Amino acid sequence: xxxxxxxxxxxxxxxxxxxxxxxxxxxxxxxxxxxxxxxxxxxxxxxxxxxxxxxxxxxxxxxxxxxxxxxxxxxxxxxxxxxxxxxxxxxxxxxxxxxxxxxxxxxxxxxxxxxxxxxxxxxxxxxxxxxxxxxxxxxxxxxxxxxxxxxxxxxxxxxxxxxxxxxxxxxxxxxxxxxxxxxxxxxxxxxxxxxxxxxxxxxxxxxxxxxxxxxxxxxxxxxxxxxxxxxxxxxxxxxxxxxxxxxxxxxxxxxxxxxxxxxxxxxxxxxxxxxxxxxxxxxxxxxxxxxxxxxxxxxxxxxxxxxxxxxxxxxxxxxxxxxxxxxxxxxxxxxxxxxxxxxxxxxxxxxxxxxxxxxxxxxxxxxxxxxxxxxxxxxxxxxxxxxxxxxxxxxxxxxxxxxxxxxxxxxxxxxxxxxxxxxxxxxxxxxxxxxxxxxxxxxxxxxxxxxxxxxxxxxxxxxxxxxxxxxxxxxxxxxxxxxxxxxxxxxxxxxxxxxxxxxxxxxxxxxxxxxxxxxxxxxxxxxxxx
Amino acid sequence: xxxxxxxxxxxxxxxxxxxxxxxxxxxxxxxxxxxxxxxxx
Numbered sequence: 001x002x003x004x005x006x007x008x009x010x011x012x013x014x015x016x017x018x019x020x021x022x023x024x025x026x027x028x029x030x031x032x033x034x035x036x037x038x039x040x041x042x043x044x045x046x047x048x049x050x051x052x053x054x055x056x057x058x059x060x061x062x063x064x065x066x067x068x069x070x071x072x073x074x075x076x077x078x079x080x081x082x083x084x085x086x087x088x089x090x091x092x093x094x095x096x097x098x099x100x101x102x103x104x105x106x107x108x109x110x111x112x113x114x115x116x117x118x119x120x121x122x123x124x125x126x127x128x129x130x131x132x133x134x135x136x137x138x139x140x141x142x143x144x145x146x147x148x149x150x151x152x153x154x155x156x157x158x159x160x161x162x163x164x165x166x167x168x169x170x171x172x173x174x175x176x177x178x179x180x181x182x183x184x185x186x187x188x189x190x191x192x193x194x195x196x197x198x199x200x201x202x203x204x205x206x207x208x209x210x211x212x213x214x215x216x217x218x219x220x221x222x223x224x225x226x227x228x229x230x231x232x233x234x235x236x237x238x239x240x241x242x243x244x245x246x247x248x249x250x251x252x253x254x255x256x257x258x259x260x261x262x263x264x265x266x267x268x269x270x271x272x273x274x275x276x277x278x279x280x281x282x283x284x285x286x287x288x289x290x291x292x293x294x295x296x297x298x299x300x301x302x303x304x305x306x307x308x309x310x311x312x313x314x315x316x317x318x319x320x321x322x323x324x325x326x327x328x329x330x331x332x333x334x335x336x337x338x339x340x341x342x343x344x345x346x347x348x349x350x351x352x353x354x355x356x357x358x359x360x361x362x363x364x365x366x367x368x369x370x371x372x373x374x375x376x377x378x379x380x381x382x383x384x385x386x387x388x389x390x391x392x393x394x395x396x397x398x399x400x401x402x403x404x405x406x407x408x409x410x411x412x413x414x415x416x417x418x419x420x421x422x423x424x425x426x427x428x429x430x431x432x433x434x435x436x437x438x439x440x441x442x443x444x445x446x447x448x449x450x451x452x453x454x455x456x457x458x459x460x461x462x463x464x465x466x467x468x469x470x471x472x473x474x475x476x477x478x479x480x481x482x483x484x485x486x487x488x489x490x491x492x493x494x495x496x497x498x499x500x501x502x503x504x505x506x507x508x509x510x511x512x513x514x515x516x517x518x519x520x521x522x523x524x525x526x527x528x529x530x
Numbered sequence: 531x532x533x534x535x536x537x538x539x540x541x542x543x544x545x546x547x548x549x550x551x552x553x554x555x556x557x558x559x560x561x562x563x564x565x566x567x568x569x570x571x
Contacts, residue, residue, distance in 0.1 A: 095560070285561045289557045505570070
């Protein structure tokens, strides 16, 4: 249940300057979006920024896109519930950029440029030479991304209402409309530029809030002692009442969902497609690891502080731990500073929401419209359909926020989205880049098996088996991918040639237009008759 | 001040302290070595 007015629930009066700060911030984001829109000349610019993004913009955009509302609101909530055991999920955010840019980026960048692919389903359709793979991956992607987007919208409603004192409904709609407009106008460039600004705000916000909150409870030692006194399991990695002790499969799931889960998230993988060159790829994991460490360990620690300050659920408005971060901000900081910091939280959420919207728009315009519905579509038509889809699905997301099935809590919805999507996409992405034998039958089996297992396991078997949904879905997906690929026929030689080309070590820039194999996604379709 | 039994530092229990230190050390080695081109995939 969401509180219509958090400030009133806490007995705090929000000065007029606070909503003014937030509105100014939103105006700046819109201005950046329209500035980026002026630089968009083609659908390639809109989808992937013409593959010219540098390491800092890419690293911070990757970080802020992954650590959005799910992190700012659900992270402290998880920390409040589990104590230090929430930290099992933190290393994933430190190593996630390394996995995406150390393992996937170089080959993905080369492969997608070679076949002129702009989106993850584009990559699947080329690598697995099948429009069926494109269709299936697009549907799974759209469902999971829309669910993820709803998470961000809900989080946006929580934070904006806390900052402004406006109702949850009005706050949610206003915040969502701003994201929709700047993403639709400027595409990838707008998302990357706003992400860059927003990530700086995120870090600054947490850098002020976390030390202030820790100081207010007497320091880190006192925080740990306070957790110990509430429940001896809370400061340990085993959770309240040591419930994770002897549950390795549950721990593996919590750790892996935000660890290798990074490699199955299209809104993050797309950053590897858009990066400029090999040199940039090498710097991204270093920047990303520092950023991820500060933010991930920071938000879970914030949840632990919140548990010490508000030890009982009954002390929280609506008995909802989602409000921990805005509550601590409003409790310990003066209202103007709180306004700025919550604008940072708004930034984090908007950053992720815009990245998700872009992927949804690209998928609808490029993958479904251009490659399945209307293959003769011009570049202008594709871009127009992508923009219209962005706005349409954005509005659908707002409506979905008010559906009962989305009221189970931001943290739970985040886990469903990651546990369904990542297991379905990790084997086809990794296998597509590293395993020459991987074929379309294996990819389809893996995507369907992984996503269906994710949904079914979460609602039926996770609690009784103590095996995390992500872990179960990933095992099913990997096994299906390998077994079905081995039992069916090999991929065509033309595909294997491109996989080999993507694996080569010569620099990306040196190869523009010089390589022997010139083959596009549509050529591949003709070639294989699919 | 009162302390938690077997705390590693700042009253962090052994398990939590090891996770934090281990993450910092492993991430530093992996990302710096990747930046200098010591490994690539």
